[in-house]
Amino acid sequence: ETGVTQSPTHLIKTRGQQVTLRCSSQSGHNTVSWYQQALGQGPQFIFQYYREEENGRGNFPPRFSGLQFPNYSSELNVNALELDDSALYLCASSLGRPPVYEQYFGPGTRLTVT
Amino acid sequence: QQQVKQSPQSLIVQKGGIPIINCAYENTAFDYFPWYQQFPGKGPALLIAIRPDVSEKKEGRFTISFNKSAKQFSLHIMDSQPGDSATYFCAASEPSGSRLTFGEGTQLTVNP
Numbered sequence: 001e002t003g004v005t006q007s008p009t010h011l012i013k014t015r016g017q018q019v020t021l022r023c024s025s026q027s028g029h030n031t032v033s034w035y036q037q038a039l040g041q042g043p044q045f046i047f048q049y050y051r052e053e054e055n056g057r058g059n060f061p062p063r064f065s066g067l068q069f070p071n072y073s074s075e076l077n078v079n080a081l082e083l084d085d086s087a088l089y090l091c092a093s094s095l096g097r098p099p100v101y102e103q104y105f106g107p108g109t110r111l112t113v114t
Numbered sequence: 115q116q117q118v119k120q121s122p123q124s125l126i127v128q129k130g131g132i133p134i135i136n137c138a139y140e141n142t143a144f145d146y147f148p149w150y151q152q153f154p155g156k157g158p159a160l161l162i163a164i165r166p167d168v169s170e171k172k173e174g175r176f177t178i179s180f181n182k183s184a185k186q187f188s189l190h191i192m193d194s195q196p197g198d199s200a201t202y203f204c205a206a207s208e209p210s211g212s213r214l215t216f217g218e219g220t221q222l223t224v225n226p
Contacts, residue, residue, distance in 0.1 A: 004157070007187050033213070042120075042203050042216030043158065056212030099211020101146045105157035 002107035004029075004093050011082050013114045021076045021109045024092030031055075032074040033103055034066060038087045040091040048098065049074060055098050078111075086113045117141050118206050120217025128225050129202045134177070135189045135220045137204035144206040144213055148214070149178065149189045152201045161202075193226075 004022045013019050025032055031050045035043035045058035049068035063079040071095070078085055088108040094100035119135045127133045137147075148159035152186055164171045164178045164187065169180045175192040191198055201221050205214040 004171075035214075040219070042205075043214070045213035045215070048212045056210065058213060071141050084184075099209060101207055101211055102148075102160060102163070103214060104160060105150075107155070107157045 004091055004107050005089055006089075006091050008109060010110045010112075012114065015081055015083060015113055017081050018077065018079045019081060021089050021091075022078070023074045023106060023110070025072045025074070025077040025091075025093035026089070026095075029093035029095050029104070030072050031096065031098060031100045032068055032072065032076070033074050033092045033094070035090040035092065035105075036060075036087045037090055037108070043090055050098050051063070051078075070094075080094060081113045083113050086111060093111055116218045117144075117215050118204060118214045120204050120220060121218060124219070124221045124223075125214060126223045126225065129195060131194050131224070132137070133194055133198075133222055134184065135202055135204070137188065137206075137217050138184075138186045139173070139206050140185065141208070141215075143208045144215075145209050146207040147178070147180065147187050148205050148207075149176070150216075152203065152219075168207070176197070181226050191222075194222075196224050196226050198222060199224050211223060 007097045033048040036048040037043040047057040052068045090108045092103035092105045148163035149161045152158045177190040180187045204217040
């Protein structure tokens with residue numbers, strides 16, 4: 001059984017650019033959540049997907065968007081990058097349909113915006 | 115609005131000591147309280163979790179104590195080891211189960 005994987009590991013972008021981060025869920029897990037973790041802080045919930053539809057969203061602007069694919073993999077897209085978007089982006093997968101409680105995190109993608 | 119407050123921010127103990135990390139929450143709708151462990155450069159790993167109908171849960175060297183009336187819960191690490199040195203996060207979730215609300219984290223150092 002493989003765990004949650006994310007790509008790329010690190011990414012450097014310039015303010016105003018767009019970025020796509022990818023996540024492969026743990027085997028059999030069909031719910032995926034995305035979190036943003038700023039340096040020295042706890043993760044902040046961005047949104048959750050189940051059956052390719054958004055199921056809950058945190059306090060993030062519309063330029064943060066996501067997709068979930070039939071194989072349960074997922075993407076996080078961020079448009080018009082700002083310096084404050086620099087953070088570790090974490091994907092977490094869960095087994096079953098929402099509400100889901102046990103969330104298993106991937107290693108994250110470190111995004112730096114210059 | 116920070117709904118889960120965690121303390122202390124950092125903690126140093128000697129090997130074999132029992133570090134205690136505390137969290138307090140405001141939202142009485144929370145019904146699931148996990149603890150995560152995070153090493154540098156890694157994602158958070160689920161350690162142990164508790165529901166509010168239970169006052170204590172133990173898994174290996176990790177114990178959660180839960181006080182529903184005080185809206186507080188804590189993590190105790192028995193016989194701590196240098197390998198336990200990491201950042202620990204408490205979290206809470208509502209019945210919708212959509213999101214985890216995390217505390218600010220506690221950086222634990224266990225000296226040999």
